[in-house]
Amino acid sequence: MAQMENLNTVGADNTKANTGARGRLARFAEENEGSLIVFSLFLLACMMLAVGIAVDVMRYEMTRTRLQNTLDRAVLAAADMDQTLEPSAVVADYFERAGLGSFNVDVTVDEGLNYRNVKASTEAEIKTLLLSMVGIPTFTAPATGTAEERVSNVEISLVLDISGSMGSNNKIQNLRVAAKDFVDSVVVDDAEGQISLSLVPYTAQVNAGPNIFNQLRKSSYGRHSYSHCIDFDYDDFSTSTISMTKYYRQMQHFEWSSQNYRPIRNPGCPMQDFERIVPLSKDTSELKGTIDDYRARANTAIHIGMKWGTALLDPSMRTVVNNLRAAGVVDDAFIDRPADYDDDETLKVVVLMTDGENVDTYRIQDWAYNSNSEYAHWNNYPLWYYLYRYVNSRNRSQYYYRKYSAGQADNMLDNICDAAKDAGITVFTIGFEVTNHSAGVMRSCASSPSHFFRVEGTEISEAFSAIARQINQLRLIN
Numbered sequence: 001m002a003q004m005e006n007l008n009t010v011g012a013d014n015t016k017a018n019t020g021a022r023g024r025l026a027r028f029a030e031e032n033e034g035s036l037i038v039f040s041l042f043l044l045a046c047m048m049l050a051v052g053i054a055v056d057v058m059r060y061e062m063t064r065t066r067l068q069n070t071l072d073r074a075v076l077a078a079a080d081m082d083q084t085l086e087p088s089a090v091v092a093d094y095f096e097r098a099g100l101g102s103f104n105v106d107v108t109v110d111e112g113l114n115y116r117n118v119k120a121s122t123e124a125e126i127k128t129l130l131l132s133m134v135g136i137p138t139f140t141a142p143a144t145g146t147a148e149e150r151v152s153n154v155e156i157s158l159v160l161d162i163s164g165s166m167g168s169n170n171k172i173q174n175l176r177v178a179a180k181d182f183v184d185s186v187v188v189d190d191a192e193g194q195i196s197l198s199l200v201p202y203t204a205q206v207n208a209g210p211n212i213f214n215q216l217r218k219s220s221y222g223r224h225s226y227s228h229c230i231d232f233d234y235d236d237f238s239t240s241t242i243s244m245t246k247y248y249r250q251m252q253h254f255e256w257s258s259q260n261y262r263p264i265r266n267p268g269c270p271m272q273d274f275e276r277i278v279p280l281s282k283d284t285s286e287l288k289g290t291i292d293d294y295r296a297r298a299n300t301a302i303h304i305g306m307k308w309g310t311a312l313l314d315p316s317m318r319t320v321v322n323n324l325r326a327a328g329v330v331d332d333a334f335i336d337r338p339a340d341y342d343d344d345e346t347l348k349v350v351v352l353m354t355d356g357e358n359v360d361t362y363r364i365q366d367w368a369y370n371s372n373s374e375y376a377h378w379n380n381y382p383l384w385y386y387l388y389r390y391v392n393s394r395n396r397s398q399y400y401y402r403k404y405s406a407g408q409a410d411n412m413l414d415n416i417c418d419a420a421k422d423a424g425i426t427v428f429t430i431g432f433e434v435t436n437h438s439a440g441v442m443r444s445c446a447s448s449p450s451h452f453f454r455v456e457g458t459e460i461s462e463a464f465s466a467i468a469r470q471i472n473q474l475r476l477i478n
Helices: 002-030 033-079 087-097 171-186 234-238 284-293 302-311 315-326 372-380 383-390 393-399 406-422 436-445 459-471
Strands: 106-112 115-127 138-150 153-161 196-202 278-281 346-354 361-364 400-404 426-432 452-455 474-476
Touching: 033 087, 033 115, 033 138, 087 106, 087 115, 153 171, 153 302, 171 284, 171 459, 196 284, 196 302, 234 302, 234 406, 278 284, 278 315, 302 346, 302 406, 346 436, 346 459, 383 393, 400 406, 406 426, 406 436, 426 436, 426 459, 436 452, 452 459
Parallel strands: 153 196, 153 346, 346 426, 426 452
Antiparallel strands: 106 115, 115 138, 138 474, 196 278, 361 400
């Protein structure tokens, strides 16, 4: 019995032990605190990988930016047409100075008489720190850049209103400052004769000057030696050319006013040397000196100024210009100018400025302007001074006629502006303290609305500066 009791006691003890072990296993299975440690280790690994990616990407971007900035500076310097070193040597020097001399840079150069285009490219292979663990052992950082400097064969006609209204409100003074600054901006020293500028001052007419005037054919009517203006016909404004075969009429030399002085001082065709066209020049001193002498006088014929400004860019004037060059009037650099319209390396520009509107235009009747004595007579007497003093009022209208109205003059201006634009000439216009009517006329003449500037006072300098900036070119393409 005692032995049976002992066996039962042992069995009971074993049962209790088994039950306790199962309980501990159950409690261990239900315990979840250990899973947080595993998950935290997983997150830590992910964060380290993300930091590694960020570090690798940052190293890539820093290297790429450094390469690109160095390359941009290098190609800009290499494209400078004043640069005497080879473009590849300039680029290599920039990389050497930046501590990047070990990189191979591919340099391509395209250059001509008036431009240089430099393109360069390189790349850096960057070994990754942590991304190699996920199969990305390297990054490739590329850099490319292109720079171009182009000094186009620029032909410019600067057509300036010096009519009587320019004498008010300091307008002629403001014009002088603005126009001289424009000359300095566009006729640059390093252009090597590539940029020509013609000055075309206009009032009621444009004085071509004897050097140009004497090369054109003129009719026998009204030939005199007092001034040198051409009286164009309506149809002449439909074309950009000056004909070498047509017989043009010379503008009559007379003054419309009733002022009491002899001889006349303010004829429709300007007489002074500084009021003549200055053809195809790069002499900034001469150009600015001429502009400084401008004074306000007579009335306004915008269309005639535009006609001459366009003609001085037209290939039809090439014979005239070459003769002027042979005579020493035009620089040798401008032989065979103006260039053909389809010359891809030549930019032709008219800058047309006015402060007024076209007006009705009158001429003396042929019967009263038909001999040397009559030419001399009208050089001594302003027309209306003579008519009021010596002619009966009912006969005065017999002495003159209206050649065309202000509206017809606006139409002629539209025609010559269209002819210029159709030929490929870029037309900038400036309305200087103008009426709404004149602003509309000038806006229509310009190559686009953005090529028209309406300004007041000293703003005229800003307009000329903006135009000069568009003509001069140095740009980073990519």
